[in-house]
Amino acid sequence: MDVIVIGGGLTGVTTAYQLRAAGHRVCVIERHATVAQEASFGQGGLVLPTPLDVWFGPGLGFGxxxxxxxxxxxxxxxxxxxxxxxxxxxxxxxxxDPERFAMQCGRLRPLVDLSRRTLAEMEARHAMDFEQxxxxxxxxxxxxxxxxxxxxxxxxxxxxxxxxxxxxxxxxxxxxxxxxxxxxxxxxxxxxERSANCPLFAKQIKTLLDEHDVEFALGRSAESIRVEAGRVVVELASRTDETSGARGGVESIAGDALVLAAGANTQTLLGQVGIRVPLxxxxxxxxxxxxxxxxxxxxxxxxxxxxxxxxxxxxxxxxxxxxxxxxxxxxxxxxxxxxxxxxxxxxxxxxxxxxxxxxxxxxxxxxxxxxxxxSPDGLPITGATTHPRLFVNAGHGPAGWGLACGTAKIVADLVSGRASDVDSDSLAALSPTRFQHG
Ligand SMILES: Cc1cc2nc3c(=O)[nH]c(=O)nc-3n(C[C@H](O)[C@H](O)[C@H](O)COP(=O)(O)OP(=O)(O)OC[C@H]3O[C@@H](n4cnc5c(N)ncnc54)[C@H](O)[C@@H]3O)c2cc1C
Structure with a gap:
């Protein structure tokens, strides 16, 4: 399949990695000149969260x-x-509420395990050093x-x-x-548990993806998305010629599936196809x-x-x-x-x-x-939307570094129609559609 990923932060890059590993042709659209320039850039470095790190639960005092x-x-x-x-x-x-806290931590645990395994596989396969x-x-x-x-x-x-x-x-x-x-x-x-350099990792993954024919549309902003029968279309903001100042025509990219990993911009893009998520x-x-x-x-x-x-x-x-x-x-x-x-x-x-x-x-x-x-329940928003060709991977809160590696694998499996590494309860707890029932 031809899969488009909007967002070249850590989540977009790791999603592109897993999609390519699953055999798809992948194009990543990123508005900056290179990857990992927004939340993934100067972040704290803590790789995976424990119940002591999450931003929900009795200890936080968000009252x-x-x-x-x-x-x-x-x-x-x-x-x-x-x-x-x-x-x-x-x-x-x-x-x-302690019971609810325990339940959400229980739902997070399979994702933490998957993320740890996925990251370890990537590190071992490519002999990666990113200041772990x-x-x-x-x-x-x-x-x-x-x-x-x-x-x-x-x-x-x-x-x-x-x-x-x-x-x-x-x-x-x-x-x-x-x-x-x-x-x-x-x-x-x-x-x-570990800390490590998140943007360095993202850039190393991008280099690997360049070698494996993943296309990066860098410096290009996705302005709008459409889901049509049988395909998804992303319209890019037109480019301005630096010398003449003239604006180019509208360009669009079409594919079989689209993954939104656009960080803080994810909601705006989802809103264009009538999907609301409470990030x-x-x-x-x-x-x-x-x-x-x-x-x-x-x-x-x-x-x-x-x-x-x-x-x-x-x-x-x-x-x-x-x-x-x-x-x-x-x-x-x-x-x-x-x-x-x-x-x-x-x-x-x-x-x-x-x-x-x-x-x-x-x-x-x-x-x-x-x-x-x-997200209001502390878990990322990862999975299929009500549009069969549209997927989301966002909302990792303060814990996106390692978790992005696990959510990337979940999304790639869903796009490919393969069985997931996490159980169906955990998939439901991460799904973008979970808020429609709550
Ligand atoms: C100060 C700070 C400290 C943190 N510390 C930790 C930590 O210690 N451990 C941890 O696990 N997590 C931490 N986090 C959270 C973690 O950094 C994020 O969860 C993670 O980086 C999110 O990655 P992302 O790819 O989803 O988002 P981003 O890195 O924000 O990437 C989104 C990308 O989408 C692009 N984009 C958006 N809209 C468009 C568009 N229309 N067209 C094209 N491109 C678009 C953006 O340019 C951006 O590159 C921290 C965050 C911050 C801000």
């Missing part, structure tokens, strides 16, 4: 109280939150934080995530960069700096439980990421206002200062932000 009075959960709220943002938070808060680093250590300042995390800790055992629950002293043995004077009630260490955008922030003092740089990835800031070492750089900003949709499309940006950057800087002081060269710090698209 109205936190929004009105402020909180230390790392979330940045825009004062006077819009009705749409309040509505989204209300939906997300349904997962604060083993070991993730979540740190808890106070016994209260540990208590708050109890439902997630129970699920780590229930769903077989290899982990060790540690006291403060043992945490310092595992990660000697954590300063001795800092209050530390304990931690959870995941020896087999919500959050602007997430990151700081990157060269290693300051090697002896203070962490050996494992550190996550501050309270603020949810991920501190990862990517080769010779430190990355501090998270501080999601929740506000109205229209505002999220624009750059973060300076005051809120300062709060986000301070949140990241504070976590770094607390847990790995001296690790980063602050004078050379670069700020970055991107949009993470979240």
């Amino acid at each position: 109205m109280r936190q929004m009105l009075f402020g909180s230390r959960n790392g979330m940045i709220y825009q004062p006077g939150l819009s009705a749409s943002a309040r509505g989204f938070v209300r939906q997300l808060n349904l997962a604060r 680093r083993d070991g993730v250590l979540h740190l808890f300042r106070t016994p209260r934080e540990l208590k708050q995390a109890a439902p997630a800790l129970a699920l780590l055992a229930q769903f077989d995530y290899p982990h060790q629950i540690l006291d403060g002293e043992t945490c310092r043995t595992i990660e000697p960069s954590v300063p001795p004077g800092e209050a530390l009630a304990g931690g959870v260490f995941f020896p087999y 919500y955008p959050a602007r997430v922030h990151a700081l990157t700096a060269p290693i300051g003092y090697e002896e203070h740089a962490p050996h494992v990835t550190v996550v501050d439980y309270e603020s949810r800031v991920t501190i990862s070492r990517l080769h010779n750089r430190m990355r501090f990421a998270s501080a999601p900003l929740l506000q109205g949709r229209g505002k999220t499309a624009r750059p973060t206002p300076p005051k809120l940006r300062r709060r986000a950057i301070d949140t990241l800087g504070q976590a770094g200062h607390t847990w790995v002081p001296g690790a980063a060269k602050l004078s050379a710090m670069r700020e970055w932000d991107g949009i993470a698209l979240m």
Whole structure:
């Protein structure tokens, strides 16, 4: 089949990889000059989520109280939150019920397993090096934080995530960069979880795809999509001639199937064919700096439980990421206002200062932000739509790095009409059509 993928972020690139591996002819349409330039660019690096990393459940504190009075959960709220943002938070808060949280984590688990296997196969087959680093250590300042995390800790055992629950002293043995004077009630260490360089991986996959005749329409924006009898058609925004300024004619690409992996733009394109999915955008922030003092740089990835800031070492750089900003949709499309940006950057800087002081060269710090698209039940939106030729792969929230490798495989199997690697309950829980029944 001829399959078109809109979006050359990590999700689009991994989807193209799996589609090509399944024998299809693939064209990826990406509006930037190369792949992984939006959410996949400066992200935190944590490869796969555990129940401690997800943005739903009892521990997160997405409540109205936190929004009105402020909180230390790392979330940045825009004062006077819009009705749409309040509505989204209300939906997300349904997962604060421990039973519902356990159910969603149970549905996520098969996807985590598939993603781990798929990524491992790709790494082994192509002998890939994309700055992988083993070991993730979540740190808890106070016994209260540990208590708050109890439902997630129970699920780590229930769903077989290899982990060790540690006291403060043992945490310092595992990660000697954590300063001795800092209050530390304990931690959870995941020896087999990893951080790695997401855009580097995406670019390596693109190089492989170039060698296997996958077409990349780079610098081209998909303006509209149509689903007709027997085929899908994508109209591209016309090009402007740089010297004369003249606009070219309308160009379109037709195929047998279309996968929307257009990140923050997915909803707009889906809306053109009358499909609504309740994805919500959050602007997430990151700081990157060269290693300051090697002896203070962490050996494992550190996550501050309270603020949810991920501190990862990517080769010779430190990355501090998270501080999601929740506000109205229209505002999220624009750059973060300076005051809120300062709060986000301070949140990241504070976590770094607390847990790995001296690790980063602050004078050379670069700020970055991107949009993470979240679904109200915390799971990605992956699978077939009500149009038989139209598929979606988006909404991975704060956990798209490794999960994109698994959702790519699911979509490729669905497009190819092959049996899926995950059970039918998990497929239904990821399906774009799940919100029509809820
Ligand atoms: C600061 C930050 C930190 C994060 N940290 C982590 C982490 O530690 N671990 C983790 O797992 N996840 C993390 N995430 C989330 C993760 O980065 C995302 O889930 C993932 O990158 C999403 O990939 P994507 O390909 O779906 O979206 P994107 O990377 O945004 O790609 C979408 C692509 O579609 C293209 N596009 C859109 N519309 C059109 C169009 N009309 N025509 C052509 N092209 C189009 C865009 O240009 C873009 O390249 C983080 C996100 C941010 C912002």
